[in-house]
Amino acid sequence: AQKITQTQPGMFVQEKEAVTLDCTYDTSDPSYGLFWYKQPSSGEMIFLIYQGSYDQQNATEGRYSLNFQKARKSANLVISASQLGDSAMYFCAMTLIQGAQKLVFGQGTRLTINP
Amino acid sequence: NAGVTQTPKFQVLKTGQSMTLQCAQDMNHNSMYWYRQDPGMGLRLIYYSASEGTTDKGEVPNGYNVSRLNKREFSLRLESAAPSQTSVYFCASSDMGQVNTEAFFGQGTRLTVV
Numbered sequence: 001a002q003k004i005t006q007t008q009p010g011m012f013v014q015e016k017e018a019v020t021l022d023c024t025y026d027t028s029d030p031s032y033g034l035f036w037y038k039q040p041s042s043g044e045m046i047f048l049i050y051q052g053s054y055d056q057q058n059a060t061e062g063r064y065s066l067n068f069q070k071a072r073k074s075a076n077l078v079i080s081a082s083q084l085g086d087s088a089m090y091f092c093a094m095t096l097i098q099g100a101q102k103l104v105f106g107q108g109t110r111l112t113i114n115p
Numbered sequence: 116n117a118g119v120t121q122t123p124k125f126q127v128l129k130t131g132q133s134m135t136l137q138c139a140q141d142m143n144h145n146s147m148y149w150y151r152q153d154p155g156m157g158l159r160l161i162y163y164s165a166s167e168g169t170t171d172k173g174e175v176p177n178g179y180n181v182s183r184l185n186k187r188e189f190s191l192r193l194e195s196a197a198p199s200q201t202s203v204y205f206c207a208s209s210d211m212g213q214v215n216t217e218a219f220f221g222q223g224t225r226l227t228v229v
Contacts, residue, residue: 004157035217043203043222043223044220044222044223045158045205045207045220047217047218047219050216050217091157091158093157093158099165100146100148100163100164100165100171100209101146101148101209101218102148102160102163102173103148103150103158103160103207103218104160104174105157105158105159106157107155107156107157108155108156108157
């Protein structure tokens with residue numbers, strides 16, 4: 001079975017600073033995908049970034065990058081130049097690369113950006 | 116673009132009542148999912164449908180049933196609601212075999228069982 005662990009229940013960061021949200025995962029399957037989703041106070045789930053287990057390079061999407069360390073089974077999200085609108089819950093999730101995309105989520109990290 | 120549409124958005128039930136949550140997607144996705152999110156927790160998979168005509172249990176299926184009505188629609192039924200089923204329910208869809216693209220989520224249904 002797959003497992004996602006997010007050890008930071010909450011983080012507080014000054015606007016314009018970079019922030020790293022931690023995520024470790026556990027699976028015995030070599031083929032998997034890792035995701036980060038953002039959930040603002042309005043409740044919707046917003047996709048941020050994806051990393052495949054066989055991808056050679058770390059994924060990047062605008063201000064978001066994923067620091068993928070396969071040997072350590074970590075997939076940390078880095079947000080550069082944080083903005084007030086980045087305040088939200090952030091979830092790390094994974095799925096196996098076969099069949100349906102059954103996501104396993106971590107407990108989330110609540111990020112608060114201070115002006 | 117509608118994406119994934121869930122109804123209702125809010126619902127209050129009494130213990131023992133039944134209800135069906137509706138979900139429809141307009142992206143021609145093969146796979147659909149139902150998740151629940153309890154306070155302070157991530158989403159957990161209740162049931163999923165990998166393709167039209169199939170359904171399978173997820174991590175927390177007890178107390179729920181599902182129906183994949185057609186390729187677009189996937190409903191979740193609570194036969195006899197319990198307070199432990201108070202949660203926010205999310206429907207999602209994705210392309211099977213395209214794992215490097217995201218799942219698309221509905222806006223959620225906030226269900227309270229009293």
